[in-house]
Amino acid sequence: MENNLLWMIAGMGVVTYLPRVLPLVLINTNRIPPRLQRILSNVPFAILGALIFPGILHINGDSMWFGLLGACVAGLTAYLNWNIILVVLSSVAALSICSFFMG
Amino acid sequence: MLPFPSAEKESHPFSTGIQAGLSIAIGYLPIAFTYGLLAKSSGLSLVETVGMSVIVFAGASQYIALSMIGAGTGAFEIIITAFIMNIRHLLMSASLNERMKDDAKWIKAIYGFLITDETFSVAATRTEKKLTSAFMLGLGLIAYGSWVVNSGVGYLIGAGLPATIQNGMAVALYAMFIGLLIPSAKKSRKVIALAGTAALLNSLFSLYEPLAGGWGIILSTLISSVGIEFFVKEEKVHGK
Numbered sequence: 364m365e366n367n368l369l370w371m372i373a374g375m376g377v378v379t380y381l382p383r384v385l386p387l388v389l390i391n392t393n394r395i396p397p398r399l400q401r402i403l404s405n406v407p408f409a410i411l412g413a414l415i416f417p418g419i420l421h422i423n424g425d426s427m428w429f430g431l432l433g434a435c436v437a438g439l440t441a442y443l444n445w446n447i448i449l450v451v452l453s454s455v456a457a458l459s460i461c462s463f464f465m466g
Numbered sequence: 467m468l469p470f471p472s473a474e475k476e477s478h479p480f481s482t483g484i485q486a487g488l489s490i491a492i493g494y495l496p497i498a499f500t501y502g503l504l505a506k507s508s509g510l511s512l513v514e515t516v517g518m519s520v521i522v523f524a525g526a527s528q529y530i531a532l533s534m535i536g537a538g539t540g541a542f543e544i545i546i547t548a549f550i551m552n553i554r555h556l557l558m559s560a561s562l563n564e565r566m567k568d569d570a571k572w573i574k575a576i577y578g579f580l581i582t583d584e585t586f587s588v589a590a591t592r593t594e595k596k597l598t599s600a601f602m603l604g605l606g607l608i609a610y611g612s613w614v615v616n617s618g619v620g621y622l623i624g625a626g627l628p629a630t631i632q633n634g635m636a637v638a639l640y641a642m643f644i645g646l647l648i649p650s651a652k653k654s655r656k657v658i659a660l661a662g663t664a665a666l667l668n669s670l671f672s673l674y675e676p677l678a679g680g681w682g683i684i685l686s687t688l689i690s691s692v693g694i695e696f697f698v699k700e701e702k703v704h705g706k
Contacts, residue, residue, distance in 0.1 A: 368514055371541035375531065376521035378549035384578030386560035388571045395564070398695065405660050405691035406561040407590030410554070411647045412661030413668040413686045414583055415640055422636040433637035434644060441648035447489040450645035451638050459634030 433458050483604025486592070490584045490605075491612035493642045496635030497525050498613045499627070501532070502620025508532045512621050519617040523582065523610060527551050554684045558586040562597075565590065569599045580606025584639060591646045656698045664690035 395403075415434070423429035436454040445453070477485075498519065505515035510532075518528055527548040534544045559581055566574075577599055585606050589597055650657045664686045671682035 367541055368510070368535075371531070371544055372514070372518050372521055374541065374545035375518070375524075375527060375548045378545055379522050379524045379527060379552045379555075380579055382549075382552050382555040383559050383581040384575050386556055387563050387566075387574040387578045390560060390563050392563055392568070400564055402691050402695050403561040403564050405656075405695060406557050406687060407587060408647065408650060408657045408660040409664035409687040409690035409694075410558065410583070410683070411587055411591075411643050412663070412665035412690070413683045414587070415643050415647070415661075416665035417669040417672050419637070419640040422640065423633065429633075430637065430640070433641060437637075437641035437644040438648060441645040442652070444649070445645075447642060447645040448492060451489055451492055451641045454637050454641035455631075455634045457634075458637050459631050462633035463630040 429458065429461070432461060479598045479601040480604040483601040483606075484608045485604075486588050486601075487585070487605040487608035489642050489645070490588060490609040493584065493638040494525075494609060494612040495616050496632065496638055498616035499620035499624060500632070501525065501528055502617045502622070503624030504529070504532050505617070506621050506624065508536050510535075512618065515621045516614060516618045519614045522548070523579070523613060524548065524552055525582070525613075550681065554687070555581055555586075557684065557687060558583075558590075562586060562589060565592075565595075565597050566602070567596045567598050573599045577602040577606055580610055582609065584642065585609050587643060587646050591650055656694065659694050659698065660690050663694060 419430040419434050420427040421430065422433070433454045436457045437450050440450045440453050441447075501519070502515055505518070510518075518531070522528055522531075530547055530551065531544050534547065559578060562581065580602065585602075589602060589605060647657070647661055651661065667686035667689055668682050671677040671686060677685065
């Protein structure tokens with residue numbers, strides 16, 4: 364293995380591991396004030412919003428309608444309480460078919 | 467080995483975790499596959515390609531590393547970029563810490579490695595009040611396994627997949643995020659406000675180059691999580 368690349372991978376390993384693990388092992392949950400606890404419990408839903416938009420609009424370089432269609436299929440199937448795996452597969456299928464016809 | 471659950475009892479948290487992680491394993495397939503394919507065309511060896519997935523386990527950072535290697539960027543800049551992109555995991559880890567049953571630090575240090583946007587999102591939207599280490603390990607390991615294996619598969623047979631399916635698969639992880647968000651959003655207006663505000667802010671931030679990517683997600687999440695707390699005080703976002 365190329366030496367430089369080995370060091371790069373090791374370095375990336377360290378800087379991606381630390382943010383994941385430090386709060387888990389350093390924070391004592393019982394000492395966190397209630398308001399901060401509520402803010403932390405808000406984080407998952409805020410992050411989901413930020414992860415979906417605007418990323419989903421850019422999955423196809425040519426047009427953001429492709430991503431919006433995928434979002435609609437996923438949104439509708441999830442709204443109908445479909446299993447999450449079916450939500451994923453149906454929006455992948457819809458976009459594959461769409462991509463097939465658009466050439 | 468973990469004990470197998472008896473027939474009548476609820477299934478063991480480790481297997482519940484594996485089941486909950488299946489959608490991530492499926493979602494990772496095309497992303498890891500494409501990463502393997504790109505790594506090969508960037509001139510990495512199979513060991514380097516899979517090694518990066520084993521050690522780093524961070525999709526976006528690995529993609530960016532490949533493009534920076536391609537552009538001739540130095541290792542130091544690549545490591546700094548990976549760091550900036552992954553600071554958001556501080557927020558996730560701190561938030562998850564609230565939901566986890568207490569356990570030995572070394573176990574937390576193991577499942578902590580398995581925190582990604584996706585494993586975090588699946589864990590954090592569970593309806594149980596507290597989650598166990600065994601659940602997180604099951605959830606994380608199936609996702610990790612899919613990531614590592616499919617990186618190698620992509621490297622070896624990447625070019626064979628039809629382009630239409632590759633196009634369709636690009637939506638997989640986003641569809642999963644939407645699938646995780648909607649059930650909670652149906653029950654709580656606060657969830658809609660949190661996700662909507664962060665989505666709007668991140669879309670705005672993405673137009674401004676220095677905030678595109680890692681920092682934009684962190685900022686929009688923080689502003690939304692803190693800001694909404696001062697508007698909607700009474701509603702709790704986790705059931706039970």
